Amino acid sequence: xxxxxxxxxxxxxxxxxxxxxxxxxxxxxxxxxxxxxxxxxxxxxxxxxxxxxxxxxxxxxxxxxxxxxxxxxxxxxxxxxxxxxxxxxxxxxxxxxxxxxxxxxxxxxxxxxxxxxxxxxxxxxxxxxxxxxxxxxxxxxxxxxxxxxxxxxxxxxxxxxxxxxxxxxxxxxxxxxxxxxxxxxxxxxx
Numbered sequence: 001x002x003x004x005x006x007x008x009x010x011x012x013x014x015x016x017x018x019x020x021x022x023x024x025x026x027x028x029x030x031x032x033x034x035x036x037x038x039x040x041x042x043x044x045x046x047x048x049x050x051x052x053x054x055x056x057x058x059x060x061x062x063x064x065x066x067x068x069x070x071x072x073x074x075x076x077x078x079x080x081x082x083x084x085x086x087x088x089x090x091x092x093x094x095x096x097x098x099x100x101x102x103x104x105x106x107x108x109x110x111x112x113x114x115x116x117x118x119x120x121x122x123x124x125x126x127x128x129x130x131x132x133x134x135x136x137x138x139x140x141x142x143x144x145x146x147x148x149x150x151x152x153x154x155x156x157x158x159x160x161x162x163x164x165x166x167x168x169x170x171x172x173x174x175x176x177x178x179x180x181x182x183x184x185x186x187x188x189x190x
Contacts, residue, residue, distance in 0.1 A: 001049040009049060012042035119167040123148050125158035128182035134158065137166070145174075152176060 001009075019035045055063035059075035071079035121144035125134035134151065138144035141163075148161045160177030 001051075005045065005049040009042065009045045012038065012045055016042055119165075121173075122164040122166055123151070124162050124164055125151070126160040126162075126177070126179040128159065128180075129184070131162065131179075134161070141165075141173075148176065 015038050016035070019038060023035075053064070056067050057063060057065055057075040058073040059065060059078055062075050062077050066076040067074050068076035068079045071082075073079075120137040120139060121141050122133060122137050123135040123144050124131040135144075135147050138147065144163055148163060151157060152161060158177075160175060160179045162175040163173045165171045165173050
């Protein structure tokens with residue numbers, strides 16, 4: 001739709017809106033015929049400006065795609081993707097038919113049966129008595145360090161921060177600030 005079509009269509013629709021506001025029970029037939037002509041003019045302008053066909057699905061990704069009546073958005077492509085995801089979820093624990101059967105059972109299992117070790121970086125803040133997790137564990141070390149840098153520059157920074165590397169075990173990588181034990185009782189608990 002070009003600019004001229006857009007302004008003409010907007011003007012025609014505003015005119016139709018003004019007609020709608022002025023309608024009453026005693027509107028004469030001549031006025032109704034004028035409204036009908038203005039409506040036809042607006043529809044003709046709309047027909048000229050529409051270039052593509054009406055969407056066949058309610059999917060924003062594939063509006064002209066193939067239709068599946070049973071899908072909530074009527075999109076066959078998206079529904080196929082959702083069905084494949086549900087199928088793999090359901091079949092996740094079972095071995096595939098294409099895999100070769102194991103030659104013998106092991107008392108301790110095979111490497112594929114063990115969970116893979118996960119490596120994470122845990123941002124922690126000193127709350128005055130102990131270290132506590134202060135953000136979401138990150139998979140990327142640089143992202144975790146950037147998060148802690150933003151926390152230190154924030155409006156209410158903690159006394160100290162540290163970054164803990166978690167990989168089957170925990171290892172403190174870096175500490176910012178000095179953690180000091182804070183007594184929660186006034187006057188030193190006298």
